[in-house]
Amino acid sequence: PGNMHWLLLHGAQPEARSASGTSPISVALGHGDAGIETLQLLFAHGGSPAGRSGLARFMEACLQRQQQDSRAEAFALGLLSRGADPFAADAAGTPPLPLAVRLGWMRLLERLLAMGVDPDSCDARGLTGLHLATSQGRLDIVKLLLRPGGSPDRRGADGDTPLGIALANSNRVLAEWLNWNQWKLPRRPLQARDLPAAAMSGDSGAVQRLLDLGLPIDTRDHQGCTALLRAAGGGHLPLVQLLLERGAAPDIAATSGATPLSAAVSMRHIAIVNCLLNSGCGLEQRLPGDVTVLMLAAALGLPEITTRLLQAGADVHAVDAQGLTPLHCAALYGFTARDRSRLLALLDALLLAGADPQRRSHTQATPLLLLLGGKADPGTPCSDDLLLVAMERLLDEDARIDVADKHGITPLHLAAQHGLQQVAHALLRAGANPSIRDNAQRSAHDVAMARGYMEIAADLASPTAAATNTVSMARFLRD
The missing domain is CATH 1.25.40.20 (Ankyrin repeat-containing domain)
Known part of the structure; x- marks a missing residue:
C-alpha cells in the first residue's frame, strides 16, 4: 500500500489498464480481505468498483482464502454503495448471492435481496442459494430466501432439490420449512395476503411458517377476510387455535360484515364457536342489518349453538334493523322446518332464556x-x-x-x-x-x-x- 500511495500521489491513474485489460482495482479485488487497504487507497484517489464482476471477484477471493469475517462483509457492503454490480457473476460463473450464502454473510444477503437480486440465482454448478443454505444447515438463510420467493423444489444440475437435500441429511426442521405440499408457495415474493390464502386451505404448518417469516397476522385478503375468519369458516379448528394463540384479533369483520364467529356459526362448526367464545370474542358485534350471531344461529335452526351463545351471555332481547329478535328469527326458520325435535329445542332454549x-x-x-x-x-x-x-x-x-x-x-x-x-x-x-x-x-x-x-x-x-x-x-x- 505504501508504494501504491506514492504512485498515486505522483499521478498514477487508479483505473489504468494493462495490455491484458486488467486494472489495479481488479487485481486488488482478487486478493479479497488482503486487498482492502489497497482498494481504499484507490477509491480515495477516484477509483471505482463499478462495472461487471467486481463484487463477485472480491467475494470469491474471500471464500478461497476463508476470509469470512465481518470486516470483509462490511467492505463488500461498501462496494455495493460505491456502485459494484450486485448481479454480475465472477469468472467461474457464480453471482454474488450464492457466494454470500456460502460465506454466511447475512447482511449482504439482505442487501442483495433488497436490491432485487433473484433469490434463486444459481452458482456455476447450478445450485441456488437454498441448495447451499440447506447443505450448510442454515435455517436463518433458508428463511431469508423463502420470503422473496426462493423455490424449495428447484432442481440443481445434479437433480437435487433443497427439500431433497434436507431429507437426505435427516434435517427435520429444515425439511418442514422446505415442504409446502398443501398450500404451495406462489413462486414470487410473499405478500401479506398470502396468509389468509394459506388459512383458507387449512394448512396450519404453512400458516405458522408464514407468521414466522413476518407476515402480519391480521392481514385482510381482497374480500376483507383475515386468516382467522377463513380458518373459522373453513372448519379448521387446529388452525383457529394456532391463530388465537399467536394473537389474532377475533372481531375483525370482512367487507361483507362477516366475523370469525358468524362464519363458524353459519357453517355450523360448534367446536370453533366454543373456541372463539373462550377467546373472548364479541357476542354482540353486529352483522349487516344489525343482526347478531344469536339471531343468525336461530335463523339457521341451530339449537346447540344457540344454547352455547346464550350460556356465553348473548342478548336474547337484541333487536335488528327490522325489529326482529332471536325468537322472531327462530320462528322464521320454523315455518319451513322439517325436524320437530330441533325446532322445539330451539324454541325452548330461547323461551327459557326469557325471550318475549x-x-x-x-x-x-x-x-x-x-x-x-x-x-x-x-x-x-x-x-x-x-x-x-x-x-x-x-x-x-x-x-x-x-x-x-x-x-x-x-x-x-x-x-x-x-x-x-x-x-x-x-x-x-x-x-x-x-x-x-x-x-x-x-x-x-x-x-x-x-x-x-x-x-x-x-x-x-x-x-x-x-x-x-x-x-x-x-x-x-x-x-
Whole structure:
C-alpha cells in the first residue's frame, strides 16, 4: 500500500489498464480481505468498483482464502454503495448471492435481496442459494430466501432439490420449512395476503411458517377476510387455535360484515364457536342489518349453538334493523322446518332464556305470525303437523292468538293462506276469532276460499263444529 500511495500521489491513474485489460482495482479485488487497504487507497484517489464482476471477484477471493469475517462483509457492503454490480457473476460463473450464502454473510444477503437480486440465482454448478443454505444447515438463510420467493423444489444440475437435500441429511426442521405440499408457495415474493390464502386451505404448518417469516397476522385478503375468519369458516379448528394463540384479533369483520364467529356459526362448526367464545370474542358485534350471531344461529335452526351463545351471555332481547329478535328469527326458520325435535329445542332454549313471545317487529309481526308463514309466499312447502306442535309451544307462553300485523293479518288468516288445517282447528279451539278482517277486508274464510282450501273454508264457516270435533294433534303428540 505504501508504494501504491506514492504512485498515486505522483499521478498514477487508479483505473489504468494493462495490455491484458486488467486494472489495479481488479487485481486488488482478487486478493479479497488482503486487498482492502489497497482498494481504499484507490477509491480515495477516484477509483471505482463499478462495472461487471467486481463484487463477485472480491467475494470469491474471500471464500478461497476463508476470509469470512465481518470486516470483509462490511467492505463488500461498501462496494455495493460505491456502485459494484450486485448481479454480475465472477469468472467461474457464480453471482454474488450464492457466494454470500456460502460465506454466511447475512447482511449482504439482505442487501442483495433488497436490491432485487433473484433469490434463486444459481452458482456455476447450478445450485441456488437454498441448495447451499440447506447443505450448510442454515435455517436463518433458508428463511431469508423463502420470503422473496426462493423455490424449495428447484432442481440443481445434479437433480437435487433443497427439500431433497434436507431429507437426505435427516434435517427435520429444515425439511418442514422446505415442504409446502398443501398450500404451495406462489413462486414470487410473499405478500401479506398470502396468509389468509394459506388459512383458507387449512394448512396450519404453512400458516405458522408464514407468521414466522413476518407476515402480519391480521392481514385482510381482497374480500376483507383475515386468516382467522377463513380458518373459522373453513372448519379448521387446529388452525383457529394456532391463530388465537399467536394473537389474532377475533372481531375483525370482512367487507361483507362477516366475523370469525358468524362464519363458524353459519357453517355450523360448534367446536370453533366454543373456541372463539373462550377467546373472548364479541357476542354482540353486529352483522349487516344489525343482526347478531344469536339471531343468525336461530335463523339457521341451530339449537346447540344457540344454547352455547346464550350460556356465553348473548342478548336474547337484541333487536335488528327490522325489529326482529332471536325468537322472531327462530320462528322464521320454523315455518319451513322439517325436524320437530330441533325446532322445539330451539324454541325452548330461547323461551327459557326469557325471550318475549309477544314482541312485535317494525311490521307488527310477532313470533307466532312469523312461525305460521307471515313472511312466506303462498305455496311455500311447510309441515302442518310440525307447525301445530311449535305453535302450541308458543301458546303455552301465552302468545296472543288474535294478534294482527300492520296489514291486519292474524294467525288464522295465515293458516287459511298456507292450507294449515290442523293449525286452523287448534286456533279455533284456543278461541281465535274467525270474523276478524284484515286491511283488505278479508276474513280467514275469504282467504281460504281464494286459495282453494275448501275444507278449511268450511271449518271457518262453522268454527264451533270444527273446534269441537277435532282431536288436538299437538296434545296427542305431546301426551
